Structure formats: structure tokens, C-alpha cells
Amino acid sequence: MGRRKLVVGNWKMNGMREHLGEVEAIGRVAAAHPSVEVGLCLPATLIMAGSERRGAAFIGAQNCHMDISGAYTGSLSAEMLAEAGATWVITGHSERREARGETNADIAAKSAAAHQAGLNVILCVGETLAVRDAGRAEQVVADQLLASLPEGAAADWLAVAYEPIWAIGTGRIPTMEAVAAMHAALRAALASRIGAEADRMRILYGGSMNGDNAADLLAIADVDGGLVGGASLSAKKFAPIIEAADQQMAAAA
Numbered sequence: 119m120g121r122r123k124l125v126v127g128n129w130k131m132n133g134m135r136e137h138l139g140e141v142e143a144i145g146r147v148a149a150a151h152p153s154v155e156v157g158l159c160l161p162a163t164l165i166m167a168g169s170e171r172r173g174a175a176f177i178g179a180q181n182c183h184m185d186i187s188g189a190y191t192g193s194l195s196a197e198m199l200a201e202a203g204a205t206w207v208i209t210g211h212s213e214r215r216e217a218r219g220e221t222n223a224d225i226a227a228k229s230a231a232a233h234q235a236g237l238n239v240i241l242c243v244g245e246t247l248a249v250r251d252a253g254r255a256e257q258v259v260a261d262q263l264l265a266s267l268p269e270g271a272a273a274d275w276l277a278v279a280y281e282p283i284w285a286i287g288t289g290r291i292p293t294m295e296a297v298a299a300m301h302a303a304l305r306a307a308l309a310s311r312i313g314a315e316a317d318r319m320r321i322l323y324g325g326s327m328n329g330d331n332a333a334d335l336l337a338i339a340d341v342d343g344g345l346v347g348g349a350s351l352s353a354k355k356f357a358p359i360i361e362a363a364d365q366q367m368a369a370a371a
């Protein structure tokens with residue numbers, strides 16, 4: 119099917135100017151592995167400086183407002199982020215859905231606004247442990263995806279990230295079988311909405327991905343990359359994940 123692996127770091131609320139050297143180092147790792155699309159979603163304060171030192175990695179933001187401008191103290195529009203140098207943005211991260219009360223409708227609107235401003239989008243979905251334990255994960259996450267998918271979603275500007283909430287920052291990950299089943303369920307859900315375009319859309323895994331588990335996760339047929347938190351904060355930890363993706367691309371070629 120030829121989906122290019124997409125490996126993206128999410129620095130969350132981490133990163134000061136002194137860490138720009140890591141951006142540069144990760145940009146060099148990206149340049150050494152051109153088969154993989156590599157990016158870093160930085161705190162907004164580092165987007166401008168980071169985009170000057172990004173090498174072959176793209177720079178993304180972690181959130182945007184759904185409106186172009188207005189009386190929204192403390193918020194940033196997609197257009198502002200694009201002007202600062204971002205080319206991608208994360209929408210619907212569970213840390214915003216849960217703690218900031220973002221709804222599926224908000225996330226669809228933010229994703230559409232991002233596209234309007236020329237940004238690519240990583241739309242996040244994922245279940246709580248209670249939902250997983252109740253055996254409802256696939257249904258709940260597929261419903262969440264369809265409810266937050268913007269109108270006209272297409273693979274050339276939108277990727278999905280499946281991030282089980284209980285796997286984020288915990289060192290725990292689902293079994294490979296569970297990841298495979300979820301990604302297949304999400305692709306089927308996408309196909310029900312966007313037809314054949316679903317085959318081109320990348321579905322990333324996120325949640326405690328690291329250099330030790332990346333090769334196994336990225337070998338799963340419907341896992342098209344990763345959204346990586348902690349292990350993306352340094353080139354040393356992030357490089358093995360990019361290398362694992364590169365090896366999968368070589369194996370598929």
C-alpha cells in the first residue's frame with residue numbers, strides 16, 4: 119500500500135532554548151533516514167527557533183484554536199502557528215480532551231481550521247483503562263474517531279494517532295494483538311466514512327513507545343508510525359525509533 123512511516127515526537131510542556139541542540143540532532147537523524155517522515159511537535163515558544171534548526175524534521179504544534187482570530191486570551195490560531203514555522207499540529211490529545219474538556223466537535227473544528235491554514239494534522243484518539251477492561255475499546259475509539267474526524271479528511275493532510283490513555287507515560291503498552299486489532303478497526307471505521315482514502319491514511323501508535331518496543335509495534339501491518347512523548351526528548355532515545363521505522367520501510371520495499 120506504500121504508506122510512508124511517520125514518526126513524530128510530542129515534547130508536551132518540555133523544552134527550553136537550551137534544548138534546541140536536540141532539535142538539531144533529531145533533524146540530522148531524520149536526514150539520515152529519508153524513507154521516514156520525522157517531526158517534532160514543540161511547545162509554541164520553541165516553534166520559531168526550532169524551525170530554523172529542524173534539519174530534515176518538520177516542526178509541529180501541539181494544539182490550535184478553531185477560529186482564525188478573536189478575543190481568546192492565551193490561545194493561538196493555526197495561521198499563527200504556521201507563520202511561526204509549524205507545518206503540522208496535534209489535535210485531540212487525551213491530555214487536552216481529558217484535562218481541558220475538549221469535545222469531539224471541538225477537535226473536528228480545530229482540525230478543519232488547521233487544514234484551512236495549511237497545516238497537516240495528527241488527530242489523536244484513545245480509550246481509558248476502564249473502557250479497555252470492559253472490552254469496549256475498539257468500538258469506543260472508532261466512534262471517537264468518526265465523531266472527531268473533520269469534513270473532507272484526506273491522507274495528504276491528516277494522520278490518526280491511536281494513544282491508549284493508560285499507556286501514555288506509564289511504560290505499559292497493549293499487547294501487539296490488541297494494537298493490531300485496534301488499528302484494523304480504525305482503518306475499517308475510516309473506510310466507512312472516506313472509502314478508499316482510508317488505505318492511504320496513516321494511523322500512528324502512541325503511548326510508551328521507545329527504542330525497545332518500536333520495532334515490534336512498527337512491524338504491525340496497520341501501524342504506520344508513532345507519536346512519541348518521553349522517548350522523543352533526546353536524539354539518543356528517539357533515533358532508535360526512527361531507525362526501526364526505516365527498517366520497516368526497507369523491508370516493505
Ligand code: 13P
Nearest residue numbers: 128286287325326347348
Ligand atoms: P509517552 O511516549 O511519553 O508515553 O507519550 C505518548 C504521547 O502522549 C504522545 O503524544
